[in-house]
Amino acid sequence: MPGMDYVATLQAQLHAMALGFVAQLPNLAFALIAILVTWIAARFAVRIADLLVARTDLRPSLKELLDTLVRVAIWTAGLLFAAMLVMPGLTPASLLAGLGIGAVAIGFAFQDIFENFLAGVLIMARRKMQIGDLVECEGITGRVEHITLRETHVRALSNELTIVPNAVLFKNPVRIVTDEERRRYELVVGVSYDADLDRTAEVLRRAVEKVASVDQARGVEIYATTFGPSAIDFLVRWWAGSTPRAGFESRDRVVRAVRRALADARIEIPYPQMTHSFREPVQVQVRTGEKD
Known part of the structure:
Protein backbone atom coordinates (compact mmCIF):
# COMPACT_ATOMS: atom_id res chain seq x y z
CA MET A 1 0.00 0.00 0.00
CA PRO A 2 1.18 3.59 -0.61
CA GLY A 3 0.77 4.40 3.05
CA MET A 4 3.15 1.61 4.00
CA ASP A 5 5.73 3.04 1.54
CA TYR A 6 5.60 6.40 3.35
CA VAL A 7 6.09 4.75 6.72
CA ALA A 8 9.00 2.72 5.48
CA THR A 9 10.61 5.76 3.92
CA LEU A 10 10.22 7.73 7.14
CA GLN A 11 11.67 4.86 9.17
CA ALA A 12 14.63 4.64 6.81
CA GLN A 13 15.28 8.37 7.11
CA LEU A 14 15.09 8.30 10.89
CA HIS A 15 17.43 5.31 10.96
CA ALA A 16 19.90 7.12 8.71
CA MET A 17 19.73 10.22 10.89
CA ALA A 18 20.38 8.15 14.01
CA LEU A 19 23.37 6.48 12.37
CA GLY A 20 24.67 9.87 11.28
CA PHE A 21 24.25 11.26 14.79
CA VAL A 22 26.12 8.28 16.28
CA ALA A 23 28.86 8.74 13.70
CA GLN A 24 29.13 12.42 14.67
CA LEU A 25 29.43 11.75 18.40
CA PRO A 26 33.25 11.67 18.33
CA ASN A 27 33.29 14.95 16.43
CA LEU A 28 30.85 16.48 18.91
CA ALA A 29 33.02 15.32 21.78
CA PHE A 30 36.10 16.87 20.18
CA ALA A 31 34.13 20.09 19.56
CA LEU A 32 33.10 20.28 23.23
CA ILE A 33 36.72 19.72 24.24
CA ALA A 34 37.74 22.51 21.86
CA ILE A 35 35.19 24.87 23.45
CA LEU A 36 36.47 23.96 26.93
CA VAL A 37 40.06 24.62 25.83
CA THR A 38 38.92 27.92 24.32
CA TRP A 39 37.33 28.96 27.61
CA ILE A 40 40.51 28.12 29.54
CA ALA A 41 42.71 29.83 26.94
CA ALA A 42 40.57 32.98 27.03
CA ARG A 43 40.85 33.22 30.82
CA PHE A 44 44.62 32.76 30.77
CA ALA A 45 45.06 35.17 27.87
CA VAL A 46 43.13 37.88 29.70
CA ARG A 47 45.25 37.37 32.82
CA ILE A 48 48.44 37.58 30.79
CA ALA A 49 47.17 40.74 29.10
CA ASP A 50 46.38 42.24 32.51
CA LEU A 51 49.89 41.45 33.76
CA LEU A 52 51.46 43.05 30.71
CA VAL A 53 49.22 46.11 30.83
CA ALA A 54 49.74 46.55 34.58
CA ARG A 55 53.29 47.69 33.85
CA THR A 56 52.03 50.52 31.63
CA ASP A 57 50.04 53.69 32.37
CA LEU A 58 47.06 52.84 30.19
CA ARG A 59 43.68 54.17 31.30
CA PRO A 60 41.23 51.69 32.91
CA SER A 61 38.87 51.96 29.94
CA LEU A 62 41.64 50.97 27.50
CA LYS A 63 42.64 48.06 29.72
CA GLU A 64 39.06 46.80 29.70
CA LEU A 65 38.87 47.26 25.93
CA LEU A 66 42.07 45.22 25.47
CA ASP A 67 40.72 42.42 27.67
CA THR A 68 37.49 42.34 25.69
CA LEU A 69 39.25 42.24 22.32
CA VAL A 70 41.55 39.41 23.45
CA ARG A 71 38.58 37.45 24.77
CA VAL A 72 36.54 37.99 21.58
CA ALA A 73 39.44 36.99 19.31
CA ILE A 74 40.14 33.74 21.18
CA TRP A 75 36.46 32.77 21.37
CA THR A 76 35.96 33.50 17.67
CA ALA A 77 38.89 31.27 16.70
CA GLY A 78 37.79 28.52 19.11
CA LEU A 79 34.18 28.47 17.90
CA LEU A 80 35.28 28.37 14.27
CA PHE A 81 37.56 25.42 15.01
CA ALA A 82 34.76 23.61 16.88
CA ALA A 83 32.38 24.20 13.96
CA MET A 84 34.91 22.68 11.53
CA LEU A 85 35.24 19.62 13.79
CA VAL A 86 31.49 19.06 13.78
CA MET A 87 31.22 19.66 10.03
CA PRO A 88 34.40 18.32 8.40
CA GLY A 89 33.40 19.70 5.01
CA LEU A 90 33.38 23.22 6.38
CA THR A 91 36.43 25.29 5.45
CA PRO A 92 37.42 28.81 6.52
CA ALA A 93 36.79 30.06 2.97
CA SER A 94 33.25 28.67 2.84
CA LEU A 95 32.54 29.93 6.34
CA LEU A 96 33.67 33.44 5.45
CA ALA A 97 31.57 33.29 2.28
CA GLY A 98 28.53 32.28 4.32
CA LEU A 99 29.17 35.07 6.79
CA GLY A 100 29.44 37.54 3.93
CA ILE A 101 26.08 36.49 2.53
CA GLY A 102 24.36 36.85 5.89
CA ALA A 103 26.19 39.98 6.98
CA VAL A 104 23.60 42.32 5.47
CA ALA A 105 20.66 40.58 7.13
CA ILE A 106 22.48 40.35 10.46
CA GLY A 107 23.49 44.00 10.21
CA PHE A 108 19.89 45.15 9.78
CA ALA A 109 18.62 42.85 12.52
CA PHE A 110 21.23 43.92 15.06
CA GLN A 111 21.82 47.49 13.96
CA ASP A 112 21.36 48.98 17.42
CA ILE A 113 23.62 46.37 19.03
CA PHE A 114 26.41 46.97 16.53
CA GLU A 115 26.01 50.73 16.87
CA ASN A 116 26.36 50.58 20.64
CA PHE A 117 29.26 48.13 20.33
CA LEU A 118 31.21 50.42 18.00
CA ALA A 119 30.36 53.44 20.15
CA GLY A 120 31.64 51.55 23.20
CA VAL A 121 34.95 50.82 21.49
CA LEU A 122 35.37 54.47 20.51
CA ILE A 123 34.40 55.71 24.00
CA MET A 124 36.94 53.40 25.63
CA ALA A 125 39.65 54.44 23.17
CA ARG A 126 39.27 58.20 23.53
CA ARG A 127 40.98 60.10 26.30
CA LYS A 128 37.97 61.96 27.67
CA MET A 129 35.18 60.65 29.91
CA GLN A 130 36.91 58.17 32.16
CA ILE A 131 35.54 56.06 34.98
CA GLY A 132 34.90 58.34 37.97
CA ASP A 133 34.11 61.46 35.92
CA LEU A 134 30.96 63.44 36.64
CA VAL A 135 29.06 63.84 33.33
CA GLU A 136 25.88 65.45 32.02
CA CYS A 137 24.17 64.23 28.84
CA GLU A 138 20.57 64.35 27.62
CA GLY A 139 19.23 65.14 31.08
CA ILE A 140 21.35 62.43 32.73
CA THR A 141 23.74 63.62 35.44
CA GLY A 142 26.00 61.37 37.47
CA ARG A 143 29.37 59.74 37.91
CA VAL A 144 30.63 57.19 35.37
CA GLU A 145 30.80 53.91 37.26
CA HIS A 146 31.40 51.30 34.56
CA ILE A 147 31.91 51.24 30.77
CA THR A 148 31.15 48.15 28.71
CA LEU A 149 31.08 47.58 24.96
CA ARG A 150 27.32 48.12 24.86
CA GLU A 151 26.38 50.43 27.73
CA THR A 152 27.72 52.81 30.35
CA HIS A 153 26.62 52.84 33.98
CA VAL A 154 26.10 56.35 35.36
CA ARG A 155 25.51 56.71 39.11
CA ALA A 156 23.49 59.82 40.02
CA LEU A 157 24.53 61.98 42.96
CA SER A 158 21.41 60.77 44.76
CA ASN A 159 22.72 57.18 44.23
CA GLU A 160 20.32 56.02 41.48
CA LEU A 161 21.93 54.04 38.66
CA THR A 162 21.20 54.88 35.01
CA ILE A 163 22.24 52.41 32.28
CA VAL A 164 22.93 54.49 29.17
CA PRO A 165 23.44 52.98 25.68
CA ASN A 166 26.87 53.95 24.39
CA ALA A 167 25.39 55.39 21.21
CA VAL A 168 23.61 58.06 23.28
CA LEU A 169 26.88 59.19 24.87
CA PHE A 170 28.75 59.06 21.59
CA LYS A 171 26.25 60.92 19.35
CA ASN A 172 25.20 63.63 21.81
CA PRO A 173 27.21 66.38 23.52
CA VAL A 174 28.57 65.23 26.89
CA ARG A 175 29.51 67.79 29.55
CA ILE A 176 32.35 66.44 31.72
CA VAL A 177 32.19 68.42 34.94
CA THR A 178 35.29 66.88 36.52
CA ASP A 179 37.52 66.94 33.44
CA GLU A 180 39.85 69.32 35.34
CA GLU A 181 40.64 69.49 39.04
CA ARG A 182 39.41 73.11 39.23
CA ARG A 183 36.32 74.86 37.91
CA ARG A 184 34.96 78.38 38.17
CA TYR A 185 32.01 79.31 40.36
CA GLU A 186 29.85 82.44 40.36
CA LEU A 187 27.81 84.29 42.95
CA VAL A 188 25.62 87.39 42.51
CA VAL A 189 25.67 89.83 45.44
CA GLY A 190 23.36 92.84 45.59
CA VAL A 191 24.27 95.95 47.62
CA SER A 192 22.46 99.16 48.39
CA TYR A 193 22.54 102.10 45.95
CA ASP A 194 24.09 104.17 48.76
CA ALA A 195 27.17 101.94 48.93
CA ASP A 196 30.57 103.02 47.63
CA LEU A 197 31.10 100.64 44.71
CA ASP A 198 34.91 100.74 44.77
CA ILE A 222 34.60 91.11 41.07
CA TYR A 223 32.36 92.94 38.57
CA ALA A 224 29.52 95.41 39.06
CA THR A 225 27.02 94.17 36.48
CA THR A 226 23.41 95.33 36.89
CA PHE A 227 21.22 98.14 38.22
CA GLY A 228 18.56 96.02 39.89
CA PRO A 229 15.19 97.14 41.24
CA SER A 230 16.53 97.52 44.78
CA ALA A 231 20.27 96.92 44.53
CA ILE A 232 23.37 97.11 42.39
CA ASP A 233 24.43 93.56 41.57
CA PHE A 234 28.04 92.40 41.77
CA LEU A 235 29.22 89.23 40.04
CA VAL A 236 31.79 87.34 42.13
CA ARG A 237 33.89 84.66 40.42
CA TRP A 238 36.39 82.26 41.95
CA TRP A 239 37.97 78.86 41.31
CA ALA A 240 37.74 75.78 43.53
CA GLY A 241 37.56 71.97 43.33
CA SER A 242 35.44 70.54 40.53
CA THR A 243 33.71 67.74 42.46
CA PRO A 244 30.12 68.41 43.59
CA ARG A 245 31.03 68.23 47.28
CA ALA A 246 33.94 70.64 46.83
CA GLY A 247 31.65 73.01 44.94
CA PHE A 248 28.94 73.03 47.62
CA GLU A 249 31.45 73.49 50.42
CA SER A 250 33.27 76.31 48.63
CA ARG A 251 30.04 78.15 47.80
CA ASP A 252 28.84 77.80 51.38
CA ARG A 253 32.05 79.29 52.77
CA VAL A 254 32.11 82.11 50.23
CA VAL A 255 28.50 83.09 50.99
CA ARG A 256 29.19 83.10 54.71
CA ALA A 257 32.39 85.12 54.28
CA VAL A 258 30.72 87.69 52.00
CA ARG A 259 27.76 88.14 54.35
CA ARG A 260 30.05 88.59 57.33
CA ALA A 261 32.38 91.02 55.53
CA LEU A 262 29.53 93.22 54.28
CA ALA A 263 27.99 93.32 57.74
CA ASP A 264 31.34 94.31 59.31
CA ALA A 265 31.82 97.04 56.68
CA ARG A 266 28.23 98.28 57.24
CA ILE A 267 27.34 97.75 53.60
CA GLU A 268 23.66 97.02 53.28
CA ILE A 269 22.25 94.07 51.38
CA PRO A 270 18.74 95.34 50.62
CA TYR A 271 15.65 93.19 50.46
CA PRO A 272 14.17 92.77 46.99
CA GLN A 273 11.33 95.16 46.29
CA MET A 274 7.89 93.63 46.46
CA THR A 275 5.96 93.76 43.21
CA HIS A 276 2.17 93.72 43.10
CA SER A 277 1.68 93.27 39.40
CA PHE A 278 -0.05 89.95 40.06
CA ARG A 279 -2.71 91.52 42.28
CA GLU A 280 -5.96 93.11 41.26
CA PRO A 281 -6.00 96.91 41.77
CA VAL A 282 -7.81 97.96 44.94
CA GLN A 283 -10.46 100.63 44.44
CA VAL A 284 -11.21 102.85 47.43
CA GLN A 285 -14.52 104.70 47.49
CA VAL A 286 -14.89 107.79 49.67
CA ARG A 287 -18.38 108.49 50.93
CA THR A 288 -19.22 112.16 51.48
CA GLY A 289 -22.59 111.58 53.10
CA GLU A 290 -24.45 113.13 50.19
CA LYS A 291 -27.17 111.21 48.44
CA ASP A 292 -26.69 110.33 44.83
Missing part, protein backbone atom coordinates in the same frame (compact mmCIF):
# COMPACT_ATOMS: atom_id res chain seq x y z
CA ARG A 199 35.00 100.03 48.50
CA THR A 200 32.36 97.32 48.14
CA ALA A 201 34.38 95.57 45.42
CA GLU A 202 37.46 95.60 47.62
CA VAL A 203 35.52 94.24 50.61
CA LEU A 204 34.13 91.41 48.47
CA ARG A 205 37.56 90.60 47.06
CA ARG A 206 39.24 90.39 50.47
CA ALA A 207 36.39 88.28 51.87
CA VAL A 208 36.55 85.70 49.07
CA GLU A 209 40.34 85.55 49.03
CA LYS A 210 40.36 84.56 52.71
CA VAL A 211 38.32 81.41 52.04
CA ALA A 212 40.64 78.41 52.25
CA SER A 213 39.04 76.44 49.40
CA VAL A 214 39.45 79.28 46.87
CA ASP A 215 42.32 78.81 44.40
CA GLN A 216 44.46 81.88 45.04
CA ALA A 217 46.63 81.27 41.97
CA ARG A 218 43.70 81.89 39.61
CA GLY A 219 42.56 84.98 41.50
CA VAL A 220 39.12 86.37 42.35
CA GLU A 221 37.07 88.44 39.92
